[in-house]
Amino acid sequence: MRVALTNFPFERPVVRRYRCEVFTKAYLFPPMPLLYLASVARKEHDVFFLDCVAEKVGEGKLLKELSEFEPDVLVFLSGFESLKYELKLAKEIREKIGCKVGCVGFLPSLFPREVLKRGLDFAILNEPERTFKDMLSGSWRKVKGLAFRKGKKVVVNERRRERDLKDLPIPSYDLLNVRRYHDIFLPKPFMTVETSRGCPFPCVYCNHPFGRKFRVKPVEKVLEELELLKRMGVKYVRFLDDTFTIEEGWVLELCEGMKRLGLKFVCLSRPDTLNERVVKALRGAGCVRILLGIESGSQRILDYYKRGYKVEDVRRSLKLLKKYGIETIGWFIVGAPMETEEDVEKSIELAELLDWVVVSILEERPGSEIFDPENFSLFPYKTRVIREKEGKRWEREFYLRFYSNPRRLLRLLFTFLRYPRQSISAGWNLLSYLFESSLRPDVF
Secondary structure (H helix, E strand, O other): OEEEEEEOOOOOOEEEOOOOEEEOOOOEOOOHHHHHHHHHHOOOOEEEEEEHHHHOOOHHHHHHHHHHHOOOEEEEEOOOOOHHHHHHHHHHHHHHHOOEEEEEOHHHHHOHHHHHOOOOOEEEOOOOHHHHHHHHHOOHHHOOOEEEEEOOEEEEOOOOOOOOOOOOOOOOHHHOOHHHOEOOOOOOOEEEEOOEEOOOOOOOOOOOOOOOOOEEOOHHHHHHHHHHHHHOOOOEEEEOOOOOOOOHHHHHHHHHHHOOOOOEEEEEEOHHHOOHHHHHHHHHHOEEEEEEEEEOOOHHHHHHHOOOOOHHHHHHHHHHHHHOOOEEEEEEEEOOOOOOHHHHHHHHHHHOOOOEEEEEEOEOOOOOOOOOHHHOEOOOOEOOEOOHHHHHHHHHHHHHHHHOOHHHHHHHHHHHHHOHHHHHHHHHHHHHHHOOOOOOOOOO
């Protein structure tokens, strides 16, 4: 069978991930779910892979290359706001190429019937690898984790979750031009790595795309993956896991193994999963930056979000990271239903301990505890911002006060001299947003 895996083009610079979608020029990550599917398919089938976003390939060239390859099946990675466009392009490919067309992604997994009624042949639900393998070799009616059209009827099979990740293949990194991808204010060559799935924490705003059961790859498999990337010339890695530091023993073992690789890396964490042993090990293994989901400097807002830690935990972890010279980026959310000016002020005050911040407004994301389907539209994608007016004002004030600090202005100058192109992209995102553009200031 001939299998095509494609990250579709879009009118705006887009980073598509399974769980989210970001419009930015400041960084570019590869479509990781498609790389896993490529590794699954290559064992028995011919595979065509194209990241149209990274390669700057438009619809015309994509259709031409697909016509030459003549796929039997095409899978694309879906976004959120871009989903309506993707389904339109998928329908065009289906008509012109004559292949079965389907997708992998969070929204199709959550709303398979609605998506399939728009003209797709199938959607892979939840974790895609084993479902994809079964789909390519068996009757679709029997494949767990698959939704498909049968005439005018939509069939949604029983879903599946992988119990562990030990049998996951290494993503097909060799299909990428690794120099196309980059992270903000980090040197190239750069690549992303996923070491775990699932999140056990009950945060009310999170959609838990891979479920609540936390599963991690064996350390030896992660090291094998990192060794491959090093041989490809990669020097910097971003671990995509929601919380890289959940299992202390696993982190310490991995860090010990990474010392010999000489790679630098970035990861995501929670304040209550960091202690001196972990932070010291991370630094010794090459960690240069940690992105922390802080969310608020007000304890009552943290409690509403069900974050499960204290503001003191945040301060303690930030002091530790500073002690070991690890750069810090903090994510904050404004616009909780009961939030006041005083709560936001506490967040801005806490942010002074960070190197960089990212601020967003609380939304009712599909799949989250606070999601209300009455306030949601899939086509076009639109979800309720709980306190839009105050949230926008607080968000802008937060950014202005944080980045207008003279000490940070000096840091921004040094960053510009080192990374001029990335600084211009990130600065343009932020300035455009502050001057009422609809562009989100997502730079990290």
